């Protein structure tokens with residue numbers, strides 16, 4: 067069976083709660099000067115927009131209406147000057163919005179990155195990497211957008227309504243009040259629609275994720291489905307889901323389509339009222355032609371942000387859900403932390419004891435280790451072999467304190483290892499894994515991770531011991547050669563040799579190798595093996611290897627099966643026992659021989 071997908075995303079509703087709002091505001095606090103500049107600039111743009119409409123009125127009434135060219139010229143001059151000012155204000159707010167967005171995004175990413183480094187491996191165990199990646203990239207972007215463009219939409223909309231109302235009341239207060247009375251109606255209608263539409267879309271999304279889940283289940287379980295002839299029933303269940311989704315989607319589309327005509331209808335009513343009442347007022351000289359025209363402009367001016375409200379609100383909700391997810395990441399507490407009284411210790415040499423250790427990865431998982439005991443002498447080389455899933459990696463993960471025992475203790479030099487700081491332990495462990503990880507940079511940089519103040523000479527010596535020097539010398543730029551992102555320009559074997567050199571340079575007290583030779587060719591394997599032997603001198607080592615030739619020289623071989631030590635002893639002792647190790651060894655030996663004979667006969671037949 068494939069690994070089950072344990073992670074269930076919590077539902078982040080994205081309703082605007084004060085707490086999230088305050089935390090978002092706190093992100094902006096350091097940039098309050100930009101925020102103030104931003105708001106002032108928007109205010110200016112919005113005010114000038116309304117004022118231009120007012121100038122139109124004056125052009126019609128005072129300039130064209132009376133044929134007074136001096137007034138006309140004066141108004142046009144004013145108009146021209148203000149347009150330049152408005153253009154400047156537009157430049158300022160776009161610039162501030164950009165700066166603000168970038169800064170906030172940068173801050174959030176930095177915080178998340180720091181947090182991700184603090185979290186223990188168990189967090190990554192439960193949380194898919196894809197989820198984390200999208201928190202860092204798209205969610206931080208969305209929050210930054212909320213703070214800039216979302217905020218802009220709101221401030222602009224509100225200011226447009228305020229300035230338009232102000233000018234309408236200046237022109238004719240009675241008519242102004244009539245129009246102003248329509249705004250609450252529009253807002254209520256828009257809000258109702260928005261609620262319904264968003265509700266339907268949320269329903270669609272929910273069903274959609276159920277459908278995805280059911281896809282998953284049906285695909286991974288397709289053999290079971292076939293074996294039990296459940297196809298028809300699965301199809302029927304699937305049909306119900308898609309049907310529900312179609313209906314909810316249909317309702318959402320219907321409501322969205324209805325929304326605009328209704329808003330337009332209401333604004334048409336407002337326009338009608340203006341023309342009718344304005345006409346009456348015009349007859350008694352209460353309003354000019356230019357005034358009525360200005361009113362019509364102001365109404366469109368006000369309707370536009372209200373009509374847009376639904377979109378802005380939906381976007382805001384999405385951004386707030388993003389913010390909630392980011393904060394949930396920032397709030398998650400690392401499960402493995404230094405205990406209050408833990409000590410810094412610069413050596414981890416000494417005997418190692420696993421005492422009654424029990425461990426499972428997640429609450430609802432089976433025990434991987436149960437009452438596991440192991441005593442290792444300082445300097446001993448322990449090899450762990452056995453079937454996949456037996457618990458070999460888990461044992462070394464615990465020793466590295468990537469995870470901690472759920473029960474029982476691990477002692478290093480007769481002290482519970484949780485009494486040391488994490489860094490004391492991890493800085494004294496050299497580890498080479500099956501999939502070596504390199505960072506982009508040069509080979510030298512990558513080896514230097516083992517010891518940050520190492521000289522070039524130390525690096526070359528370490529590489530020679532690790533068996534990496536030879537291949538590095540053949541590279542065009544030698545130690546300065548770039549490895550590419552994640553070491554993509556090198557082969558697995560070469561990466562393995564580099565991570566081995568890194569471990570050699572570190573001179574750790576404890577050395578761990580987990581299947582480091584499983585995906586390399588035999589020549590590289592021999593190199594790694596030699597490097598390894600150089601490294602294992604005098605230090606406690608744990609070697610997990612698929613190929614048994616690698617581990618024959620170990621002081622003690624443990625056959626790990628179902629989280630237990632099934633057999634323990636030296637290579638020869640275990641062969642004599644004729645048990646599990648014997649079977650594994652002879653099987654592999656036969657395979658190797660067959661392989662060698664195969665190549666040999668192939669070579670012979672070629673001649």
Ligand SMILES: Nc1ncnc2c1ncn2[C@@H]1O[C@H](COP(=O)(O)OP(=O)(O)O)[C@@H](O)[C@H]1O
Pocket residue numbers: 191427428431434452453454455456457458459460461
């Ligand atoms: N990160 C993990 N999260 C959950 N379960 C895990 C994890 N790693 C290993 N396991 C489970 O723990 C058991 C032991 O695995 P592991 O220690 O990797 O064995 P080995 O290294 O001997 O192949 C297996 O059942 C495996 O599925």
Ligand SMILES: [Mg+2]
Pocket residue numbers: 458459460580581
């Ligand atoms: Mg393993």
